[in-house]
Amino acid sequence: MIRPVLVRRDRVLPATQSLGFVVGILVALVLGAILLWVSDNSPAEVYERMFDSAFMGTDSLSRTLERTTPLALTGLSVAVAGSMGLWNIGAEGQMMAGAIVATGVAMMADGLSGPLLIAVMLASGVAGGMLLMLGPALARSHLGVSEIITTLMLVYVAIRVVEWLQVGPWKDPGSLGFPRIEEVPDQASLPGLFGRVNIGALIALGLLIVFSLAVSRTAWGYELRLAGSSPDTARYAGVSLRRKVLTALLLSGGIAGLAGTIQLTGTEVRLTPGLSNGFGFSGIIVAALALMRPSGVAVVAFVFGAVQVGGQSIQTLGVSSAISDILQAMILFGALVAAVFFNYRIRWTGPVGESSGEELEEPDIAVEGA
Amino acid sequence: MSEEALVGLFVATVQFGTLVFLAALGELIAERAGVLNLGVEGMMTMGAVSGFMVGLETGSAWAAFIAAAAVGALVGGLHALVSVVLGADQVVSGLALTIGGLGLAAYVGRNVVGERPETKFTDLGIVGLADIPWFGDIFFNQPPVVYVAVLLGLAVWFVLTRTRWGLALRAVGESAPTTDAVGHSVMALRSGAVMVGGAFAGAGGAFLSLYMAPGWTEGMVAGRGWIAVALVIFGAWRPGRLALGALLFGFTLALQPRLQSFDIELLGVDVSSISPALLGILPFVLTVLVLVIISWRYRHRPSVAPAALGLPYRREER
Numbered sequence: 001m002i003r004p005v006l007v008r009r010d011r012v013l014p015a016t017q018s019l020g021f022v023v024g025i026l027v028a029l030v031l032g033a034i035l036l037w038v039s040d041n042s043p044a045e046v047y048e049r050m051f052d053s054a055f056m057g058t059d060s061l062s063r064t065l066e067r068t069t070p071l072a073l074t075g076l077s078v079a080v081a082g083s084m085g086l087w088n089i090g091a092e093g094q095m096m097a098g099a100i101v102a103t104g105v106a107m108m109a110d111g112l113s114g115p116l117l118i119a120v121m122l123a124s125g126v127a128g129g130m131l132l133m134l135g136p137a138l139a140r141s142h143l144g145v146s147e148i149i150t151t152l153m154l155v156y157v158a159i160r161v162v163e164w165l166q167v168g169p170w171k172d173p174g175s176l177g178f179p180r181i182e183e184v185p186d187q188a189s190l191p192g193l194f195g196r197v198n199i200g201a202l203i204a205l206g207l208l209i210v211f212s213l214a215v216s217r218t219a220w221g222y223e224l225r226l227a228g229s230s231p232d233t234a235r236y237a238g239v240s241l242r243r244k245v246l247t248a249l250l251l252s253g254g255i256a257g258l259a260g261t262i263q264l265t266g267t268e269v270r271l272t273p274g275l276s277n278g279f280g281f282s283g284i285i286v287a288a289l290a291l292m293r294p295s296g297v298a299v300v301a302f303v304f305g306a307v308q309v310g311g312q313s314i315q316t317l318g319v320s321s322a323i324s325d326i327l328q329a330m331i332l333f334g335a336l337v338a339a340v341f342f343n344y345r346i347r348w349t350g351p352v353g354e355s356s357g358e359e360l361e362e363p364d365i366a367v368e369g370a
Numbered sequence: 371m372s373e374e375a376l377v378g379l380f381v382a383t384v385q386f387g388t389l390v391f392l393a394a395l396g397e398l399i400a401e402r403a404g405v406l407n408l409g410v411e412g413m414m415t416m417g418a419v420s421g422f423m424v425g426l427e428t429g430s431a432w433a434a435f436i437a438a439a440a441v442g443a444l445v446g447g448l449h450a451l452v453s454v455v456l457g458a459d460q461v462v463s464g465l466a467l468t469i470g471g472l473g474l475a476a477y478v479g480r481n482v483v484g485e486r487p488e489t490k491f492t493d494l495g496i497v498g499l500a501d502i503p504w505f506g507d508i509f510f511n512q513p514p515v516v517y518v519a520v521l522l523g524l525a526v527w528f529v530l531t532r533t534r535w536g537l538a539l540r541a542v543g544e545s546a547p548t549t550d551a552v553g554h555s556v557m558a559l560r561s562g563a564v565m566v567g568g569a570f571a572g573a574g575g576a577f578l579s580l581y582m583a584p585g586w587t588e589g590m591v592a593g594r595g596w597i598a599v600a601l602v603i604f605g606a607w608r609p610g611r612l613a614l615g616a617l618l619f620g621f622t623l624a625l626q627p628r629l630q631s632f633d634i635e636l637l638g639v640d641v642s643s644i645s646p647a648l649l650g651i652l653p654f655v656l657t658v659l660v661l662v663i664i665s666w667r668y669r670h671r672p673s674v675a676p677a678a679l680g681l682p683y684r685r686e687e688r
Contacts, residue, residue, distance in 0.1 A: 006456070006684065035477070087461060135658065143665040148408065148461070149600045150661060153654040156593045164647035281469055288462045322476035329470025333448070336458040336466070 006344040020335040020342065021289050021300065027334025028327045035326065041319055049317060050310025060309070062195025066267065068298075068305035069197075070095075072204045073259035074283025075290060075297040076211060077129075081147075081252035082292035083215050084228030084244060086140070090151030091256035092280025094129035096158035098257025099264040100165070101128030103271045106184045107170075114187035121188055122203075122261055129257015130250045132158060137249035141242040147249060155280070162273045170271075183270045190266040200262035205298070207255065212294040224248060256280060278325075282308070285332045304328060379621075379628055380508045385582060387613075387620025388512075388519045389574055393598035394605065394612055395519075395526055396442075396570025401602055402530060403563035404543035404678035408464030409449050411595030412471020413568045417442045417575025419479040422586045425579075426482060431491045435515070435576045442572015443565040445471055450561035457682035468595070476588045483586060491515055491581040515577045522570070527609040539563060543676035546683035556683050571595065593654065594623070600657045604664060606674045622653045 033043035054064045074091040081088040088094075102125040109120055132154055139145035165171075165181060172182040190198040215221035227234040227244040235241060260276060268275050286304055290296030311324025393410050400407045407413075421438030425431060445467065453463040491513040500511040530536035542549040542559045550556050578594075579586055597619055605612030626649045630642050668674075 008684075039477075089465065135662075139658075139662050139665070143662060143669060145661050145665045146603070149596065149603075150658050152596050153593075153600070153657050156654045157651040160647050160650040163650075164645045167647065168645050284465055285469065288465070320477050320480045322473045322480065325473025326470060326477060329466045329473060332462065332466040333452060333470070336452055336463060337456060340456040340458055 002348050002350050004346045005349050006340070007347045009343060009345050018296075020338045021296075021303075021331075023338035024289065024331040024333070024335030025303070027337070028330035031330050031334075032323060032327050036319070036323070041317070046314050046317060046319055046323070049314050050307070053313030054306035054309045058195055062197050063309045064302070064305045065201055066196040066305075067308050068302045069201045069204045069266075070259045070263055070277075070279040071282055071286055071304050071308075072208060072297055072301035073262065074256055074279050075286030075301050076204075076208055076294055077252045077255040077259065078283050078287035079290060079292045079294050079297055080211060080215070080255060081248050082287050083221070083294075084224045084248045086228070086245065086248055086252075087148045087284075088133070088151050088249065088252040088256070089148055089284055090132070090136070090153075090155045090280070091252075091259070091283045092276045092278070093151070093155035093158035094132050094253045094256035095260030095263065095276040095280050096155075096162055097132035097253075098125035098128040098260035099271050099275055100158070100162060101125060101131070101257070102261040102264055103170070103181065103184060106188055107182075110185055112187075117185065117188050118190065118265065121184075121265060122258060125257045125261025125264070126254040127257070129253040129255070129260065131253075132257070133249055133253025137246050137253070140249065141245040159273050159276075162271060162275070166272070181271045184265055188265050189269065190262065196267075198262075198266040200266045203258070203262065207258075208294050208298050215294055256283075259283075282328060285328050288332060289335055307331075375628065375631060377504055377507050379624055381512070382624035382628070383617060383621045384508060384512060384516060385620070386623035387616040388516045389577055389582060390594055390598050390601055390619050390623070391523065391613060391616035392515075392519050392574035392577065393571045393595055394601040394616060395523060395609065396446075396567035396574075397598055397602045398567075398605065398607060398609065398612055399526060399530075399539075399570070400446075400564045400567035401679055402543045402607060402676055403539050403560045404546060404676055404681065404683075405450075405454060405560050405564050406460045406464060406680045407446065407449050407467070407564055407567060408461060408599065409445070409467025409471060409568075410571050410598050411591055411593070412468035412475075413442045413445045413571035414575035414578070414591045414595040414598075415475040415589075416445050416471045416478075417572030418579040418590055419475040419482075419575075419586050420572070421576025422487065422579040423479065423482055425487055425576075426485060431580055434580055435491075435573055438576030439569040439573040442575065443569040445572070446565045446568020447561070449568070450564040453682065454560045454564060455557055457684050460680050460682065472589070479586045479588075483588070485585065487580065487584045491577075513577075513581050515573075515581065523609050523613055530609070540676075543678055546678055546681070547685075550683070550685060556685075560683075571598070574598075597623075597653060597657055600661060603675075604660055607676060619653060619656070622656050626650055626652050 029047070036043045036046055053060055055061060074095065077091045078088050102121040105124040106117065106121055109117060112120065133151070136147045136150035136154065139150055140147040167179040170181045172180055190200050192198045193201065215224065223234065223239045224244055226237070227239055227241055231241055259279065263275055264271060282304055286297055286300045289300045307324050307327050311321040314323065315321050393414055397407060397410055417438035420441040421434040424437040425434035428434065449463050449467050452458050453460045500506045502510065530540060538549060538554045539559055542554065542556055546556045575591060578590065583590060601612060601615050601619060604615040627646070629649050630646060632641060634641050
């Protein structure tokens with residue numbers, strides 16, 4: 001019987017880093033079209049609407065960039081932890097924690113002038129994200145508790161704390177009994193750039209550049225990556241693994257906290273349980289597609305911003321916006337599978353003894369297929 | 371607190387326990403074979419929506435339960451294909467499964483949100499035993515899924531520890547090359563384990579949408595798939611300890627919506643005055659605390675996790 005096996009390529013195909021992402025997009029578009037088609041929608045019409053609403057015209061682009069900002073920051077947050085092999089899958093919660101602390105600070109520091117208040121809120125947002133990460137970070141660095149589960153669990157905690165705040169201590173007295181929290185003061189709104197885009201986009205871009213350089217070009221970044229890829233070597237070289245784990249995770253939490261605060265002061269104006277809006281979870285896919293490289297995060301975040309804006313727009317065609325979540329996951333699956341085939345090729349092989357000449361001169365035994 | 375409320379609390383404890391136990395048992399099977407599947411939340415959600423929809427269509431709770439298990443196995447099969455057969459990163463694939471599963475479930479179930487089910491599981495009074503005061507209601511007057519879960523737990527324990535299959539499955543979770551050398555198919559064992567695990571998670575989802583919270587709403591699994599993942603660690607990858615852990619987590623999940631109605635004081639605070647939203651963090655905080663405490667207690671001992679957990683296997687790279 002002849003069956004397919006995966007054999008490692010002698011040479012990895014060139015330009016595969018970015019190609020995986022492109023293949024992922026194509027795979028997602030095809031699978032999404034099938035899904036739309038079986039549910040009696042016209043894929044062409046839906047995709048056209050998505051494309052137009054995400055890219056055509058200044059307003060569309062500004063909507064896409066508005067969503068790119070939090071996606072880039074949560075993507076960076078996940079990537080910073082990911083560059084040493086750690087998984088922060090709770091960016092969603094750290095966004096909330098950042099926005100909670102920033103809201104609290106804004107309530108106390110109402111009298112501050114605009115720029116100062118903004119600076120204080122952004123800083124406290126970073127602190128809030130770090131605070132929520134502190135437990136998982138310490139548990140990971142000192143006890144080896146999986147950060148995957150602990151960071152995720154705290155998402156539910158953070159969202160429920162906001163639910164509690166809006167019916168309890170922070171309930172807006174002027175809301176006529178409706179459970180909601182007061183808007184942040186006007187002078188705290190982030191200055192706009194164009195359309196719906198505010199300086200949060202610039203902050204995100206700046207951080208992406210800083211971390212991109214820090215991770216790939218500095219001794220700190222090298223130690224971070226080394227600690228992730230070969231802990232024993234790093235320890236031998238005198239790198240404190242505990243400190244590296246703490247730094248990477250706390251920075252990751254802080255960046256997510258900043259993302260939440262930028263959403264609060266730039267887009268949402270008020271703390272609600274829906275403020276994080278799935279950005280933290282999408283950030284995981286963004287970072288994974290960017291192969292944990294801060295430099296790649298910007299590109300992937302832009303594409304995902306477009307997919308999300310497109311997903312919103314097709315609701316007017318009567319198509320569920322859940323399509324955009326499905327597309328995001330499919331892009332990742334497509335890229336994962338593509339990455340395998342960039343590194344491996346399929347060879348058809350028979351049972352031992354009946355092998356072709358190729359296998360005689362290259363006697364590596366191959367993996368069994370499905 | 372009234373006697374009735376207390377019995378109600380324990381009845382709900384067994385049911386919530388069953389919910390997380392089913393999903394965690396499935397994850398245990400996959401992890402014993404060496405495959406980490408972080409897609410439990412997604413598989414449960416897909417099970418919940420497909421179970422509910424099949425229930426609406428056929429009017430049979432059992433058909434719905436089985437269909438949900440089949441869908442769970444199918445969704446798990448995607449993880450098996452990507453992470454086992456093709457050997458991609460298990461963490462990334464599992465996370466994509468959860469995010470994609472939540473999205474797909476929202477899409478598939480968009481037209482049945484808010485529909486009232488005509489069918490759901492009914493409590494199964496076991497003749498003679500259900501009438502025992504207290505214990506009768508808690509243990510012998512539960513929906514059939516509870517007893518199915520107990521039987522599945524025993525079956526998994528038996529297969530894992532007493533059969534050649536189980537031996538091969540545990541072996542592949544400890545060292546894939548060794549198992550391969552003995553002549554077992556690593557791919558078949560691991561893919562099978564992941565798919566069976568998916569079936570358990572899907573069935574758990576159907577228990578949620580057909581009995582515990584009849585109906586379908588987006589995000590109705592609400593993190594309990596993730597609690598199931600944590601539960602496997604708590605259970606030290608053993609079905610028996612897993613069952614105990616499930617009851618503990620079932621208790622906190624059952625306690626949270628009821629705590630307000632209990633007239634008790636804790637540390638000088640009147641419990642009924644605490645906001646329900648704040649009580650909602652209880653199961654999640656407990657999960658974190660339990661993981662920390664376990665790691666602290668066993669910090670000097672070697673890990674009990676399957677040695678090959680999370681490691682893909684490709685034969686030519688051993």
